[in-house]
Amino acid sequence: MPSISVAHLTEQGQDMVIVIMDNAFAQANPNLQEATIGQLQARSNACGLKGTVALVWDAGGRMDYLVPQPWHDFFSSITLDDVRARLNAEIRW
Secondary structure (H helix, E strand, O other): OOOOEEEEEEEEEEEEEEOOOHHHHHHHHHHHHHHHOOOOOOOHHHOOOOEEEEEEEEEOOOOOOOOOHHHHHHHOOOEEEEHOOOOOEEOOO
């Protein structure tokens, strides 16, 4: 059964399911990026993980992200190492 490790956390009252993507994700067209978010959100919900899916990836030594606008300040203050240290759940399908 395929699975992906995620950081499932609550920050500033917001439930988040943070997924680390391959850095090639940044090159995908926006429609594919949004479809990926939708698929991961559905799989996350099916696994009982409460929260909104947030995608992050390595952008040449710094972390880039695709997250709701209100979360940008939080995500700009953390690193991929911070996310890796918080991996605590899995999405399985």
